[in-house]
Amino acid sequence: MMTFTPLLVLELASDTKKEAIAWLLSRMRDQQQNGGAELIVEQLGPGVSTQEKENLNIFLVGASRQRLLSGAEEIGFFKEFKDGSMRAFTCTNKYDFKDFKGDGDSFFSVAECQYIIKHELDTLRAKDETHVPGYTQAKLYPGKSLIRRLQSKGILIQMFPLHEKEELKRLSFSWYKKVKLSLQPLDDIRHYYGEGQALYFGFLQYFTFALVPFAVIGVPYYMFDWEGYDKHVVLAVFNLVWCTVILELWKQFSASLAYRWGTLSRKKAFEEPRPGFHGILGFNPVTGREEPLYPNTKRQLRIYFVSLPFVLLCLYLSFCVMMVYFQMESLVLSIHDEDPTFCSGVLLFIPSIIYAVVIEIMNFIYRYAAEFLTEWENHRLESSYQNHLVLKVLVFNFFNCFASLFFIAFIMQDMVLLRQSLATLLITSQILNQFMEAFLPYWFQRRRNKMMIHKVRKIRTLEDKELPLVEQVRLETYMSTYLGTFDDYLELFLLFGYVSLFSCVYPLAAVLVVLNNITEVYSDAFKMCHVFKRPFTDPAADIGVWQLAFETMSVIAVVTNCALIGMSPHVKAYFPDSETQLILWTVAVEHVLLAFKFILTFLIPDVPKHIQIKLARLEFESQEALKKKKMLEASELSKTIQ
């Protein structure tokens, strides 16, 4: 029986040497004064399927309540104070926090406790060990994080937090099992998965709601085929204002959420190097600690002379594929023109569908190449790695998905084909995405789950299909690892592109995206609950680089929409004599709209007023307290002198 609540699972390689395990466990259990982590660790007992080759080096990690509280103080979690403001948690005045009762049992959520333990493990540092016992090649130096070295040497296979079955049931019920129109239970999601996840679902929900007015306006345009100058301009101006305003208001909304969750003003700890980062040992100029260093110039060379050419090559390849698609398109069109039957009418959609599938496959392959290259660029920080990866993937995906549409719109100037391509691309990619992203992994996981239950049933009977802890843990070690919100945001980004870039040609896109988002919410929620290992929480205060990506897209959308309107025959009819006049007017309007957009971005504050005031009050109070303390010290000093 477990004598503590297990929070984390550590899986070491099954052939890990005994001395390494003993050393690691002693370091994890050792007191903090001696440089240990003061955690509780226990080995997981053998499972039911002893006939198979099973990894026995699985450990459950927990911590005493006191240890969790001191860990929380070290991280600096922000919690609600008695006066309603958010303050950094400290053990000395723990009773002044609003929800702290008794010995603080449920003050921190399980997800937060898991984050604390992860932080403690990450900051468990080598003392005078020169290498991991039993592994002379796994070098250590004072201050090196043990966990990162074990990870990079493949001794530590994985480390993940445990799911809570009961919590998960409750969450999944309020999240997606009720078939009714309701808001996402963001606070519950945050409670179970942390801020990063909750912000993603918050954004998904916000984005969907924000698209609704656009979809509502778009429907009559599509149904009645409105094409007048004034109507187009109304739609385009609405599009512009809408894009800018929703992105700005999202900033405010996310700041409110982050304030409530205590991540808005939490100070970032000093970032450790990534596990995969390598270099020659030197001294970090910031911490003064020994650490591998890698010259920046070398990284720049790799970026500009390998990664950049590679990305350009991929873009060229994507361009070639696009050209093949256009040839297929014209071939099919000539067949249909020669002998228009129902079959050839269906055939018209085939090239677009094939192209959409090829696009998805290319995006998929490119993604791996981009990860490999960014890994090879050897970035010191996880954040810088992420930024370079996002940039690479975004540029390629943008080009891959939208190049053909740009080509059709501005080079071929064929609005009918544009509308048809846009619809086919959008619908095909939606279907493919939902299938690849949710259904397939779910199906695999379900099979695995059933097999495990089946195995257990062979030995003893199970009530209510509940697995015992040991089996549950083993089952979770086989679950897929959730790789973060990257792909989810990327999908939203591309959908946003389909809606905003050519909105005045195909206003129905918004309707399709709204529908997609509704199913996306369900499938994302479902896969979070049933397909993946529980991820560690990610104390995010905003959606990071994606805010910038969406804003850039909305700027591009202004340009494309203005150009599309300028090209429409109804607008051309207003300038019968001079095409020059038409273009000059279009360009002028576009510049004015862009300027207006920037002014709007500037005028709407990023953080809502009432939160600004709360933050200012906290800042003011801490300054006043500091002043008082200094005055006291000074008067005491003068008394001592006297």
Add this chain to the structure above:
Amino acid sequence: MMTFTPLLVLELASDTKKEAIAWLLSRMRDQQQNGGAELIVEQLGPGVSTQEKENLNIFLVGASRQRLLSGAEEIGFFKEFKDGSMRAFTCTNKYDFKDFKGDGDSFFSVAECQYIIKHELDTLRAKDETHVPGYTQAKLYPGKSLIRRLQSKGILIQMFPLHEKEELKRLSFSWYKKVKLSLQPLDDIRHYYGEGQALYFGFLQYFTFALVPFAVIGVPYYMFDWEGYDKHVVLAVFNLVWCTVILELWKQFSASLAYRWGTLSRKKAFEEPRPGFHGILGFNPVTGREEPLYPNTKRQLRIYFVSLPFVLLCLYLSFCVMMVYFQMESLVLSIHDEDPTFCSGVLLFIPSIIYAVVIEIMNFIYRYAAEFLTEWENHRLESSYQNHLVLKVLVFNFFNCFASLFFIAFIMQDMVLLRQSLATLLITSQILNQFMEAFLPYWFQRRRNKMMIHKVRKIRTLEDKELPLVEQVRLETYMSTYLGTFDDYLELFLLFGYVSLFSCVYPLAAVLVVLNNITEVYSDAFKMCHVFKRPFTDPAADIGVWQLAFETMSVIAVVTNCALIGMSPHVKAYFPDSETQLILWTVAVEHVLLAFKFILTFLIPDVPKHIQIKLARLEFESQEALKKKKMLEASELSKTIQ
């Protein structure tokens, strides 16, 4: 004789009631524990010119060394530490700062001491007084700054820091008396005038140097009348990259300066309401103190329904004046065409000169109106007042100065007239500015100075033309007050516009601006030393809103330059068949350049790498120290429990 070093002068109204003076002095001299400022105050003796009606209520303020140190700690001055980093000064570890020797006599510059005393006076607050003694209408409430109330009721006429004659001589020698090519003595300027002034002179110098390559490139274009397509494009691209890069590098340069001067990471104190701010007494949501409140909606109404229409009206007026100018221009041209003589040739320049003078006058009048309106909008903070004033003035000045040039360039498309107008406007406004800004005030001050020396000589003989302290102080009370760097930056902003907006039409503009800037340095330095009262230092970390203004101008410059190139006949010759093609190409190039510009802005970091590292190290060290402290506390606590 003075028993202390006088640092500040307080001038009260000559008819101030005795009880008010006695009360103010006692509050200023009272100990800090009792809510006083603990300063030294002495009345200034009568001057030589007793025959005239002279104000006797002039007070000199100083402070003990200990008081200055504790004040410096309260403000949080950043000073160089022994290890070379910049840290907030504290009395307890004062000996760990690099330049702290003995009792810290010259550790703080006189300007810093004056700032400390100003801060102490500003934060001298009412206790239980309900009004200023003797003035029932000058209401007070607990926490109200006394000085601000006295200022707003006209009892306190002025408060200014004293010049140091010796320092000033030394500074002016290294600053402008040596006629040799040398960099501005920025550290000395900062030492005497503070960071805001030093940053202005730093920017002026930087801007001048940055213009030099532009001027060098411009000269052959002007002399040999280069007009080819490629040459224009080279110039325009250079212009674009140059504008972006210098503005980004300036950010880095100013961050380096601000780091060295300790203002980069100094925390801003909570901003007090402006002296002129009025409203109904309520509680500030941030401080919880009693304070006048003014509803934001009311202010917004004033801004959008009074200020905005007024600005638009002024713009319309400026437009009308421009139209009159064009009529004058065509009239003169017709006279010259009928009978071209030398006289009529000279006459051609007259309308432009008159127009330039009228522009200057309109700018001058508008400035007062803008100040009045912004005052009337009743902003709570000085910073928000400044932002609204800058915005109003910038928009009008931009329109007033450049509207005619835009009209000539893009509506009339007359490049010869554009070049001529640009040159006349630029030269006339430069001459006018130098005259109004430096020569006139200097002349007035010189007269006043001579009269004072003359008066003193009547009574006793003076050696070396040095005035005794009493006379010196009285003389300084009559000096003009320096109104900040606003006008200086505005002038640079307009010059930047003349250079960058139409650079490919009149490349010589850069040469003129460089010449102007060189004289500007001298005249500005001269008037700072001899015309104005010493200003209080302004602990600025950057040039604030002007950075944004200059960046906006450089974006507009990209648009105008692209348009100008597209309109040039040499470029038109490349597209003989289709004007549409030409325009589309121009627009495409413009968009690419703008995108490139934004990427460049994004890529160049605002703070240089080595300073980022230093700041990160400080942050890391303070976090580590906090952690250690908490660990110690925790272990002590556990010992006590045992």
